Amino acid sequence: MEFRQIRYALAVAKQRSFTKAAERLSISQSAVSEQVKLLEEEAGFPLFRRTPRGIDVTERGRTFLYEAERIVGGVLSLSDTARRLRGVHVDTLTIGMGSGMAQIFMPRLFKDVQRTLPGVRLEILTAPTKNIFNDLHEERIDAGIALESEAERVPAGLVFDRLTVVEMVLVAHPKHPLTKMKQPIEVGRLVTEPIVMNELTVGYGQVVMSLFTDIGTRPDILSIADNIDTLKVIVQSGKGIAIVPRPCADNEVALGVLKTMTIAPARSVALSLFRRREPLSRRKEGFLTALRDVLRD
Amino acid sequence: MEFRQIRYALAVAKQRSFTKAAERLSISQSAVSEQVKLLEEEAGFPLFRRTPRGIDVTERGRTFLYEAERIVGGVLSLSDTARRLRGVHVDTLTIGMGSGMAQIFMPRLFKDVQRTLPGVRLEILTAPTKNIFNDLHEERIDAGIALESEAERVPAGLVFDRLTVVEMVLVAHPKHPLTKMKQPIEVGRLVTEPIVMNELTVGYGQVVMSLFTDIGTRPDILSIADNIDTLKVIVQSGKGIAIVPRPCADNEVALGVLKTMTIAPARSVALSLFRRREPLSRRKEGFLTALRDVLRD
DNA sequence: AGACCGCTATCGGAAAATCCGATGACGGCA
DNA sequence: TGCCGTCATCGGATTTTCCGATAGCGGTCT
Numbered sequence: 153m154e155f156r157q158i159r160y161a162l163a164v165a166k167q168r169s170f171t172k173a174a175e176r177l178s179i180s181q182s183a184v185s186e187q188v189k190l191l192e193e194e195a196g197f198p199l200f201r202r203t204p205r206g207i208d209v210t211e212r213g214r215t216f217l218y219e220a221e222r223i224v225g226g227v228l229s230l231s232d233t234a235r236r237l238r239g240v241h242v243d244t245l246t247i248g249m250g251s252g253m254a255q256i257f258m259p260r261l262f263k264d265v266q267r268t269l270p271g272v273r274l275e276i277l278t279a280p281t282k283n284i285f286n287d288l289h290e291e292r293i294d295a296g297i298a299l300e301s302e303a304e305r306v307p308a309g310l311v312f313d314r315l316t317v318v319e320m321v322l323v324a325h326p327k328h329p330l331t332k333m334k335q336p337i338e339v340g341r342l343v344t345e346p347i348v349m350n351e352l353t354v355g356y357g358q359v360v361m362s363l364f365t366d367i368g369t370r371p372d373i374l375s376i377a378d379n380i381d382t383l384k385v386i387v388q389s390g391k392g393i394a395i396v397p398r399p400c401a402d403n404e405v406a407l408g409v410l411k412t413m414t415i416a417p418a419r420s421v422a423l424s425l426f427r428r429r430e431p432l433s434r435r436k437e438g439f440l441t442a443l444r445d446v447l448r449d
Numbered sequence: 450m451e452f453r454q455i456r457y458a459l460a461v462a463k464q465r466s467f468t469k470a471a472e473r474l475s476i477s478q479s480a481v482s483e484q485v486k487l488l489e490e491e492a493g494f495p496l497f498r499r500t501p502r503g504i505d506v507t508e509r510g511r512t513f514l515y516e517a518e519r520i521v522g523g524v525l526s527l528s529d530t531a532r533r534l535r536g537v538h539v540d541t542l543t544i545g546m547g548s549g550m551a552q553i554f555m556p557r558l559f560k561d562v563q564r565t566l567p568g569v570r571l572e573i574l575t576a577p578t579k580n581i582f583n584d585l586h587e588e589r590i591d592a593g594i595a596l597e598s599e600a601e602r603v604p605a606g607l608v609f610d611r612l613t614v615v616e617m618v619l620v621a622h623p624k625h626p627l628t629k630m631k632q633p634i635e636v637g638r639l640v641t642e643p644i645v646m647n648e649l650t651v652g653y654g655q656v657v658m659s660l661f662t663d664i665g666t667r668p669d670i671l672s673i674a675d676n677i678d679t680l681k682v683i684v685q686s687g688k689g690i691a692i693v694p695r696p697c698a699d700n701e702v703a704l705g706v707l708k709t710m711t712i713a714p715a716r717s718v719a720l721s722l723f724r725r726r727e728p729l730s731r732r733k734e735g736f737l738t739a740l741r742d743v744l745r746d
Numbered sequence: 747a748g749a750c751c752g753c754t755a756t757c758g759g760a761a762a763a764t765c766c767g768a769t770g771a772c773g774g775c776a
Numbered sequence: 777t778g779c780c781g782t783c784a785t786c787g788g789a790t791t792t793t794c795c796g797a798t799a800g801c802g803g804t805c806t
């Protein structure tokens with residue numbers, strides 16, 4: 153999947169025509185046709201349906217090209233970044249964390265930030281757990297907060313300090329029938345409840361998925377939100393439940409717009425600050441030590 | 450910037466060696482050297498510092514390769530998506546919106562979702578405004594909620610229905626000195642206040658930026674969060690202020706963890722549901738009409 | 747100081763990829 | 777039936793990428 157193939161396919165999708173796409177790209181029609189053919193072969197399904205009245209994007213092609221467009225957007229953004237990098241320098245600390253963790257850790261981090269991290273611009277990036285490990289390993293972020301998952305050993309070259317352990321709880325609208333139950337709610341009982349999920353293959357979403365797969369069932373997924381705050385807002389509007397770390401729902405519970413219930417079997421997750429074993433500059437190591445101390449229970 | 454160039458450069462960064470990277474990539478050392486050279490020429494600055502004890506990534510190279518890695522991750526993800534697309538089909542409606550808008554619209558959307566959008570799986574994607582227009586135009590999402598910005602005319606091929614107008618307000622910790630002021634707060638007065646910003650070049654962030662640039666000043670940026678919920682949590686922890694749409698802070702205000710103040714000159718933004726002028730299938734058009742009616746004031 | 751080593755950059759040539767122009771196949775229209 | 781526009785295919789030309797050989801450099805050892 154070369155950028156050129158993706159660029160050509162996107163042009164075809166946009167122009168609804170190989171010929172017009174070629175004109176727009178200033179290349180021959182056959183070049184476009186051949187590169188798109190290679191892309192379709194690699195994808196394993198047709199991206200386009202060729203009709204006499206024009207090119208239609210297939211349903212699968214549409215999804216594929218959606219992600220493809222982001223890649224091309226990323227390349228354009230990279231060019232912009234390169235331009236920017238010929239200039240300004242500033243002291244930054246880049247921290248990655250999953251959505252929903254802000255509510256747990258940002259209060260501790262920013263409580264006295266001018267004293268603990270003076271003159272440092274913090275860049276907070278939301279990303280799922282898997283990306284955080286990759287980002288760290290490849291030195292794209294300076295530290296990351298992620299779940300300690302038993303299923304995954306800590307990647308080589310990374311060390312972590314446990315910050316806290318949090319309990320996963322069920323959240324629902326206060327008028328939801330499940331809120332009447334006093335005892336922990338069996339996961340098996342939730343199989344028929346429409347549930348709002350986070351991203352299924354990483355972080356919290358994966359933990360929630362495993363609650364169901366551990367008892368040989370599948371959740372009835374109402375919606376998937378890529379952001380845990382969006383997920384909470386969906387639940388709070390009435391239909392659907394969710395399973396999230398308890399501190400993530402503290403505000404909404406206090407406000408009375410969500411109710412939490414414990415689940416059975418109980419499940420907790422450990423959240424840790426990950427960084428590379430190999431130290432950064434002395435200056436940045438000082439920042440990271442301060443960061444860890446501030447965030448710890 | 451070709452895919453191969455980026456892959457080779459990332460391998461060099463990881464292995465700290467052109468020779469070892471070449472081995473890992475199963476190509477010759479000279480091929481790696483040449484492609485990385487081309488990439489550095491196109492970027493306009495060196496990505497690596499060659500030292501006898503190994504390859505160091507330059508500061509600028511580090512930032513550049515951070516974004517580059519996401520692109521490669523995107524391509525890998527695209528391969529996964531292609532694999533997935535050879536299988537399952539389900540009825541979905543894909544909606545893009547900026548972070549922070551969930552709090553405004555999700556309650557309305559999910560209030561009676563089983564009746565208004567029966568059997569439909571909603572995929573909610575957070576994305577900045579510019580991406581939403583692109584995503585719509587290229588049919589990657591079915592509808593999008595974004596700011597109507599006077600600076601940008603509606604892109605060709607898109608139509609919109611206004612959903613609501615919201616006021617931009619200043620938010621701060623309840624004990625912040627600014628909360629004592631009874632009158633609207635002049636933007637000029639905020640120049641020396643450390644401010645937490647959203648992404649600067651799109652959506653809310655751009656609107657906030659323009660408040661300052663309109664009076665010939667620049668904000669004192671404490672931190673940049675790519676997610677408005679993270680931004681609110683930062684403000685609520687004490688240091689720093691922010692300017693956000695009033696409904697986005699409703700929960701926190703009710704909870705007493707944030708306080709809002711009006712700003713002068715007052716600024717409002719219109720939020721609309723965008724879709725393509727050219728209709729989708731009759732089935733999906735029905736979903737979109739229902740969606741619009743549910744979300745409108 | 748000189749020899750040796752490991753690594754990267756460069757170069758000429760070979761191999762592979764991409765592009766092009768020509769043309770066949772196909773469906774729609776008159 | 778003939779014509780048109782568009783896409784797929786093909787052989788050849790052009791460009792890009794890779795390779796092996798080698799020069800240059802800095803560090804280490806004698």
